[in-house]
Amino acid sequence: MPTVSGFIRGDTGAQSRARNLAHLSDEALLALCSRGDEDALGELYDRYGRVAYGLALRIVRDRALAEDAVQEAFLAVWRSAGAFLADQGKPSTWILTLVHRRAVDIVRREERRRADPLEETDQPTGEATDEEAWLRAQRQVVQEALRKLPPEQREAIELAYYGGFTQSELAEKLGLPLGTIKSRMFTGLKRLRELLAEAGLDVDAP
Amino acid sequence: MGHDQAAGFVLDALEPEEAQEFERHLRLCPTCEDELEALRIAAAALAFAGELPPPRPSLRRRVLAVDAVVLRFRRRWTAPLASAAALAACAALVVGLTDGQRQPGVALDLPAAPAGKVYEIWFVRHGHAVRAGLARAGRNHVGPVPRGSAVAVTLEPAGGSPRPTGPLLMKTETA
Numbered sequence: 514m515p516t517v518s519g520f521i522r523g524d525t526g527a528q529s530r531a532r533n534l535a536h537l538s539d540e541a542l543l544a545l546c547s548r549g550d551e552d553a554l555g556e557l558y559d560r561y562g563r564v565a566y567g568l569a570l571r572i573v574r575d576r577a578l579a580e581d582a583v584q585e586a587f588l589a590v591w592r593s594a595g596a597f598l599a600d601q602g603k604p605s606t607w608i609l610t611l612v613h614r615r616a617v618d619i620v621r622r623e624e625r626r627r628a629d630p631l632e633e634t635d636q637p638t639g640e641a642t643d644e645e646a647w648l649r650a651q652r653q654v655v656q657e658a659l660r661k662l663p664p665e666q667r668e669a670i671e672l673a674y675y676g677g678f679t680q681s682e683l684a685e686k687l688g689l690p691l692g693t694i695k696s697r698m699f700t701g702l703k704r705l706r707e708l709l710a711e712a713g714l715d716v717d718a719p
Numbered sequence: 720m721g722h723d724q725a726a727g728f729v730l731d732a733l734e735p736e737e738a739q740e741f742e743r744h745l746r747l748c749p750t751c752e753d754e755l756e757a758l759r760i761a762a763a764a765l766a767f768a769g770e771l772p773p774p775r776p777s778l779r780r781r782v783l784a785v786d787a788v789v790l791r792f793r794r795r796w797t798a799p800l801a802s803a804a805a806l807a808a809c810a811a812l813v814v815g816l817t818d819g820q821r822q823p824g825v826a827l828d829l830p831a832a833p834a835g836k837v838y839e840i841w842f843v844r845h846g847h848a849v850r851a852g853l854a855r856a857g858r859n860h861v862g863p864v865p866r867g868s869a870v871a872v873t874l875e876p877a878g879g880s881p882r883p884t885g886p887l888l889m890k891t892e893t894a
Binding site: 551554555558559562563564565566567568570571576579580583584587588591602603605606609610612613614617648651652654655656658659670671673674675677678679680681683692695696698699701702703705706709714716 | 723724725726727729730731732733734756757758759760761762763764765766767768769770771772773774775778779781782783785
C-alpha cells in the first residue's frame with residue numbers, strides 16, 4: 514500500500530533545490546515549463562503569484578477560493594505553455610487572463626459577487642521589498658489612468674472586471690441598453706490602454 | 720456581431736454563448752485579433768489597481784504540485800458550526816500521485832476540534848461511507864483514496880463513530 518505522507522513537494526526540501534532562473538525572460542520560462550521544468554513554473558509564480566492572488570482575492574473575496582483560482586490558473590499555464598508560446602502574446606498578460614477567468618468562473622458559480630468601488634488607500638507598509646515597491650508603482654499608474662476615464666466608462670469596466678458581472682447583467686443592473694454598456698467598456702478600455710502606454714506601464718515583472 | 724464584443728471578451732464579461740460566437744468571429748477577423756492583444760494588456764493591468772496582500776507560502780507548494788490530480792472540495796455546510804469558517808479557510812487540498820499511479824491523496828489542515836469532539840474521515844462511494852480514520856488538528860494526509868470514492872469529514876463525539884452521525888464539514892469530488 515503506497516503511503517502519501519510527505520508527498521507534498523517542498524515539505525522536506527530534500528530533493529532538488531530550485532535553480533536560480535531570475536535572469537530568464539518570461540518566454541524562456543514558459544518554454545522550460547512546456548518541457549516539464551517545475552523550477553521554471555516556480556519562477557513564474559514568484560514573479561506573478563502575488564498579483565495573481567491579489568486579483569483573485571479581490572474578485573472571489575475568500576482566501577481559499579482565491580487560492581483555488583490561482584492554483585488552477587498556474588496548472589493551465591503548466592499544461593498549455595507550449596501552445597501559448599506559438600501564439601506570441603505576452604506571458605504576463607496571459608497568466609493574469611487565466612487567473613481572472615478562473616476567479617470569475619468561481620464567483621459566478623458561488624454567487625458571491627460583489628461590486629465595491631475600488632479602494633484608493635495606499636497603505637503604508639513597513640520596509641518595502643523590491644517587489645512591493647514595484648507593485649506600488651504599478652498600482653499608482655493604473656489608478657491614475659482609471660481616474661482619467663469618464664466615470665461611466667470606469668464604472669462599467671470595474672463592475673465587469675472586479676465584480677464578475679457579464680455585460681448583459683450590467684445592462685440590467687444599471688438600467689441601460691446593452692449597446693451602451695458595450696461601447697462604454699470598449700471605449701474605456703481602449704482609452705485605458707492609451708493612458709497606460711503614455712505612462713509607460715509594463716505588466717512584466719522587473 | 721463581432722468587433723463590439725472585444726472589450727466584453729477580454730473582461731470575461733460575455734455570456735458563454737456570446738464568448739463562443741466571438742471566438743469563431745476572431746478566427747475570421749485579423750483586425751479584431753490585433754486589437755485584442757492591446758485590450759488584453761489594458762485588462763491585465765487592472766489586476767494591479769487594488770490591494771495585493773501576499774499569499775500564504777503554502778500556495779506556492781500547491782501551485783508546484785503540478786503532477787497532482789486535483790479534487791475540489793465542495794464547500795457545503797450542513798450544520799452551523801462555530802469553527803466552520805475557520806475550517807473552510809484552512810482546509811487545503813493537495814492531491815498527489817504515488818508510485819506513478821493516479822492514486823490521489825488528500826492533505827487537510829484542520830483547526831483544533833471543539834471540546835469532546837473529533838474529526839472523522841470517510842471514503843464515500845455511492846452514498847456509502849467507509850471509515851478512514853480520525854484526524855488530528857494540523858496537517859493530515861489521507862490516502863490513497865480508493866478510485867470512485869470521495870473524501871468526507873464529519874465532526875463526531877470523542878472516540879469517533881462507526882457510522883457518520885455528526886455534521887458533514889466537507890466533501891471532495893469523487894477521485
